[in-house]
Amino acid sequence: MRSHTAVHTRRAHRAVPTVVGIGIAVILAISIFIFFRLLVAPFPYRQSLVIAGSPTHILSINAAKNSIILIDVPEDTVISATQGYGDYPIRSLITLDDIDNHHGKLITSSISDAFGIPITWYVQPGELGNGDGNVDLVRRIFSFGNLFKVLQGSMDTSMPFTTWINLVWALRFIPADGVETIDIRQAIIHVESPDGSSVATLDESRVDYMLQNSLFDTGMRAEGITAAIYNTTQVPTVGLRASRQASRMGVQMVFVGNAEPLVPECQINGSREALRSKTAEYLANYFDCKKEEGAGDIGRGTGADLVVLLGEKYAAQYK
Numbered sequence: 001m002r003s004h005t006a007v008h009t010r011r012a013h014r015a016v017p018t019v020v021g022i023g024i025a026v027i028l029a030i031s032i033f034i035f036f037r038l039l040v041a042p043f044p045y046r047q048s049l050v051i052a053g054s055p056t057h058i059l060s061i062n063a064a065k066n067s068i069i070l071i072d073v074p075e076d077t078v079i080s081a082t083q084g085y086g087d088y089p090i091r092s093l094i095t096l097d098d099i100d101n102h103h104g105k106l107i108t109s110s111i112s113d114a115f116g117i118p119i120t121w122y123v124q125p126g127e128l129g130n131g132d133g134n135v136d137l138v139r140r141i142f143s144f145g146n147l148f149k150v151l152q153g154s155m156d157t158s159m160p161f162t163t164w165i166n167l168v169w170a171l172r173f174i175p176a177d178g179v180e181t182i183d184i185r186q187a188i189i190h191v192e193s194p195d196g197s198s199v200a201t202l203d204e205s206r207v208d209y210m211l212q213n214s215l216f217d218t219g220m221r222a223e224g225i226t227a228a229i230y231n232t233t234q235v236p237t238v239g240l241r242a243s244r245q246a247s248r249m250g251v252q253m254v255f256v257g258n259a260e261p262l263v264p265e266c267q268i269n270g271s272r273e274a275l276r277s278k279t280a281e282y283l284a285n286y287f288d289c290k291k292e293e294g295a296g297d298i299g300r301g302t303g304a305d306l307v308v309l310l311g312e313k314y315a316a317q318y319k
Contacts, residue, residue: 043166045282046217046249049121049159050108051141052094053129058117059138060215061170067178068171069215070133071115077188078201079114081106082317087201094124104158109317115207116244117215118286121163124156135171135179142168186210208244216250217282225279226252228304230259233315241318242287242310251279255302263311265289269296274305287314 048060058071075091083106085096090111097106104122112119123129125141142164149155150164157164187206190198227246231239243256266289274280275291284291289308299307 043170045220045278046215047121047167048117048119048215049123050104050111050119051129051133052107052122052124053131055132056090056094056111057129057133057137058111058115058119059133060117061167061174062218067180068135068138068174069180069182070138071182071184072133073111073184074188074200076200078199079110081110082113083109084319085110089200098124098156104156108158112245113241114202114204116204116211116248118245118249120286121159122157123159133181135174135176138179139171142171144168180214182210182214184210211248213250215248217278218250220278220282221250221252223277223279224252225274225277225306226254226304227279227283227306227308228255228257228299228302229253229308229310230257230298231310231315232259232262233310233312234262235315235318238310238315238318242308242314245286246283249282251283254304255299259298259309263309265311265313267292267309267311268306269294269299269309270306271295277305280306283308 043061046060046062048058051057051059055072055074058069058073060069060071062068073090075094076089078087078089079093080086081088081093083102085093085106088096090107093107093110096102097104100106104124108119108122111117123141125146128141129137131137146155147161147164147168150157150159150161159167184207187203187210188200189203189206191201193199229239229243229246231242239256239258243253247253266287268275268280268284268289269292270280272293275293280291283289283306287308287310296307296309298309
């Protein structure tokens with residue numbers, strides 16, 4: 001019979017903690033994986049966000065098709081800002097957003113309005129956001145390692161922690177060839193300023209021509225739900241601007257107009273079935289609307305499944 005020497009015994013004692021440590025690490029990793037997986041819910045429809053960098057990036061993810069669209073916008077591009085700020089280069093709007101403590105709301109609403117893209121979230125990742133948009137840049141920003149920065153508040157973002165996890169998870173399964181980049185520079189024109197210098201300015205009509213239906217949400221479009229949008233305020237073009245963003249997502253607009261009386265907050269009228277649709281969920285969440293079952297007097301003749309009444313709360317950004 002073989003006897004165990006002191007050396008063999010010491011080795012065995014050292015091996016036991018190592019095996020136990022590896023086992024604990026594996027169990028912990030599996031537990032974390034299961035926890036995050038349970039925490040993550042699929043995106044109900046296309047999500048778009050702004051990544052501040054040089055250039056600034058617009059990221060739009062269509063979770064249903066496992067694909068993303070990236071639009072790089074030069075920082076010196078002048079757009080018309082919301083909230084009464086006037087015309088500014090995007091770089092300056094990012095600075096103003098920070099100085100005036102808008103927490104990303106100024107830059108997201110301004111880019112949403114200029115490009116007609118419904119944008120919900122804002123991220124300013126610092127040097128990580130610099131460089132041309134590609135899948136590597138996006139994964140570098142939205143990594144599990146950066147979750148701690150989000151929790152600590154060292155990553156400037158308006159995105160909730162659970163949404164960040166959702167986005168990190170979704171991006172893991174998008175292949176490099178699942179990224180479509182759109183060169184928006186063709187929609188930038190050079191306008192001569194009073195001092196004779198040339199200013200790079202976004203041409204919204206060219207943007208509409210270039211994007212067309214590229215940002216449709218496939219699931220929402222397939223529903224075939226129609227909508228009519230009414231501006232109940234005295235602020236002009238509110239209905240047109242809202243319908244431009246809704247149409248970009250694939251909502252089938254049948255009418256845009258004005259109506260009375262004024263409503264303080266947005267509301268959506270429709271049948272119970274129509275209000276349960278993804279289209280209704282998107283419109284209610286994005287325009288911050290209250291759902292009202294049944295048909296009102298406004299929009300009765302349009303035949304729309306959903307009637308959206310925009311009020312003072314939404315129009316305030318255009319004053």
